[in-house]
Amino acid sequence: MTIGVPKEIKIGETRVSMTPSLCRRCVSLGARVLIEKRAGVVAGFTDAEYRAAGATLVGDPSRIWRAADLILKVKEPLPDEYSLLQDGQTIFTYLHLAAGPELAKVLLKKNILGIAYETVEGVDGSFPLLKPMSQIAGRLSIQIGAYFLQSQHGGSGVLLGGIPGTMPGHVVVVGAGNSGRHAVQMAVGMGARVSVLDLDTRRLESLDMEYRGRVVTLMSNPANIESEVADADLLIGAVLIPAAKAPIVVKAKTVARMRPGSVIVDIAIDQGGCIESIRPTSHEKPVYNEHGVIHYAVPNMPALVGRTATLGLTQATEPYLVMLVSRGVDRALAEHEGLHRGVNTRGGKITYPAVAKALGYA
Template identity: 70%
Template sequence: MIIGIPKEIKNGETRVSVTPALVARCVSLGATVLVQKGAGMPAGFADAEYAASGAKIESKARTIWKNAELIVKVKEPLESEYGLLQNGQTLFTYLHLAAVPDLAKVLLKKNVLGIAYETIEARDGSLPLLKPMSQIAGRLSLQIGAYFLQSQNGGSGVLLGGVPGVKSGAVAIVGAGNSGAHACRIAAGMGARVTILDLDTRKLDMIDDLYRGAVTTLAANPANIEAAVANADLVVGAVLIPGAKAPVVVTRQMVRQMRPGSVLVDIAVDQGGCMETIRPTSHESPTYKRDGVVHYAVPNMPAMVGRTSTIALTQATEPFLVRFIEKGVKSAIEETQGLAKGVNTRDGKIVNTAVAKALGYA
């Protein structure tokens, strides 16, 4: 099997889809690994490390795309890469097709076997390849929110942890999954007044038990969300429906009730965002103001900590790459429980139900 590792070209992206250690394992199993020159540098992995691990270093992305049977990436192909996709090729990456319908059309036209990290399921129904990036994004959301709350950065000048005699800042987290739970952990650790909302009472029970009542838990109905958002200095949107477009749960009317200089961080922007006023931003230009509120919605947030994110991601993808090499991609899909859920496109069709529905193919 020939595996291709092109350099990521999304704005501000610093992650790479394999580490030198993972290359060495793939090569030991009989795979040929083509790595584009400089692909690992933003995450601190030099070309020499890849070469020493058995990779073949290629200077041009086009060469890798042309020769690889399996392309392994971090982010979805951008428009400038659409023409590089080969007919019948296998693509293993974060796809988030609900937010990029044009890419879906290209994958269908070229009969690409598109396997999305974000919809692969474990036996317990969890999302093992989405989990590490969700955890990182959740933790980063508080760092980011605290930074943009500073007066010099356009915020209202609130210190989330407060000081003696001055109440701490209020954080509202909508969604108590991986991202939301990790955002909650950092917010509570900073000393903020935290409210977390979710439809799943089991998740709220776990939060309540863990923090012994120090975090307010609420059912995520419109009235509770509206009240929590109106009183928050920082709102973190962390709503996820695997493969589907994120539902809008924070409306513009809710945003208008917030104090000027408050901050919104939408982790769900990869799937279209869960806030009505949100639009994707970039690491180069991460925020904008609407209705006096700072909006942050960078789709590849974990790229802010590229080395940590790369190591966390590749530890999660390694077992699947090993299966692909040992069994072949199609056999691995048939034999590995949950991997079939990761298949979004195959033989010119959208085969994941949630993705098909989100794109209007079902």
């Protein structure tokens, strides 16, 4: 098997899909690894380290795409890469097809076997390849929100932790999954007042027990969302339905009631976002102002901490990549149900029900 690792081209992307140690393991299993020059430099991995691990360094990314049986990436292929995809090729990456209908069409036209990190399942039904990036995004969302709340960035000038004699900032987290829980953890650690809303009472009970009343837990319904969001200094959108388009849970009219200079960070933007007034931004232009509220919606947020994110991601993907290399793609998918659930496209068809439904193929 030939594995191709092109450099990520999404704006501000600093992660790489393979570390030198993972490269060494794949080579030891008989794989040929082609890595684009400087693909890992920003994440702290030099070309010399990859070469020592047995990789072949390639300057022209098109050579990698043409030669590889398996393309290993972090982010989904972008329009500039569509023409590089080879008919019948396998790609293993975050695909987020529910929010990418044009990419879906390309994958179907080229009969791409698309294995999406975000739908690979563990034996317990969890999503082990989504988890580390959700954790990072959740933690970063509070740091980012605190930054843009500063007056010099157009924010309301609220310090989340406050000082004695003043009210701390109010952080509202909508969604208590992996990213939401980690946002709560960071916000509590900074001394903010924290409210979290979710539909799952078990998640709310767990947070209530963990923080012993320091966090306000509420059922996610329109009345609670409207009252909490209107009082929020920082709103975190963290609603996820695996592989499906995120539902809109905060309406634009609710955002319009927030205090001027308040901040929104929508972690669900990869799947379309869960806040009506949100639209994707980039690391070059991360925010925009609407209704007097600062909106942050960078789809590849974990790229802000490229080394940590790369290590977290590759630790999670390694056992699945090893299966694909050692057993071959077809056998690995046949023998491992969780990996098989990662398949979103195959043979010109969308095979993951939630994706098919979101894109109108079901």
